[in-house]
Amino acid sequence: MYTPPPVPYPVAAPAWWQVLGPGFAALIGLFMLTVIYRFDGMSEIQRDLALSNQSLLLVGLVAYLAGAVLTVPIGLLAGARVPTVAGICATCFLLLGVVLAAFAGTGVLLMLGRAFSGLGTGAAAGATVALILKLRQRRGVVAGVTVVLAVLALGLAPVIGQVISEATGYRMNQFLAIPFLLIALVVNGVIGLVRLTAAKRPAPPGPSGVPYPPAGTAGPGWRPHSGGSAPGPG
Template sequence: MFGPGLAALIGLFMLTVIYRFDGMSEIQRNLGLSSQSLLLIGLVSYLVGAALAVPVGLLLGARFPTAVTIPALGFLFFGVLLAAFADAGGLLLVGRAFTGLGTGAAAGATVALILKLRERRGVVAGVTAALAVLALVLAPVIGQLISEAVGFRVIQLAAIPFLLIALIANAVLGFVTLAAAKRQVPPIPYGMPAPPAGPVGPAGFTGDPWQSGGA
């Protein structure tokens, strides 16, 4: 769960990092966006992308968590880059949609893995939900501090090292899981054992009415 969970938390952080609690955000001011435009571009496009990708994560995440999470991180990476270098609302909208796709796939895979647990499912679900809420709440505060100091583009680019860490972690976990699965498969013998011979009766009769040891 660590791999897709980390990717989902990064995506949730990026969901609210472009906002602030006490007024107009830096990205809204720099791109000249109205409140309605920021709502459409920053939130609606993100949620639409997430809604499209969540079913994929739910269906495939429990069986193929690495195969789902690595492309999700790719979407997140691409979306963050587009948002970082956006000079207009259109490019920002595309970037937010890609970020939503990555977040939705990773979140769906995380939920699928939680549902697969047989023990401590409630504890894991509670901790995961608490971390998700924490990421959503802290993101505007951290985003405001960084954006006011060095601009809104830096807070987008700051997500890239964490995405790379998540990508490496998922790749390593995938290799470990694959190696463990191979060790559990019993070796296949080189040859099939010969079928047992039929009972040999008196006078060399083998049990087959068409073959016998006699004349």
């Protein structure tokens, strides 16, 4: 009796809402990148820590970008395979960096905090890009919305940061980021649980008793085989 070979189901593509996990963390990281600056002169953090323009450039920008450059490739690889793990790890790095920057009393500690924040931002951004590239539906819309939000985060952060720092000090900008990062952790965890539950859900059987692949996994040439015939292109 002829036994048909198993049907090789394609790997499931992510849904657009799965981008929300690392994407939310990446937006917070981009906001924190420019929140310590202001457009009309010396920032509060530069004045309080007695930093020169060169020192602020090194401590505030170079350290952040260096950390991000190191982890973007890691985020790209991890985001394509384990996006929930990538999002949670990235958020934890960001959280550690924000806490260090909030309690920084010297330029060295501030640079360390900025470097950790950069590590988290790079990993989250890489994971976000990896997920967007794997989308089969609404890829253009999700990519466009993500780019717009990223530009807004970078552009609005100095304005919002200036208002907050003039009223309460620059450290409040760091403290206010902590609740949002905790929310990002919860979002990543919930999305991971939903993905795990969906992956374990049994697929309903087709007309011939062959289970259909999970939603979104079947390619255009897939069809259930019956009567001992192998699947062929549609």
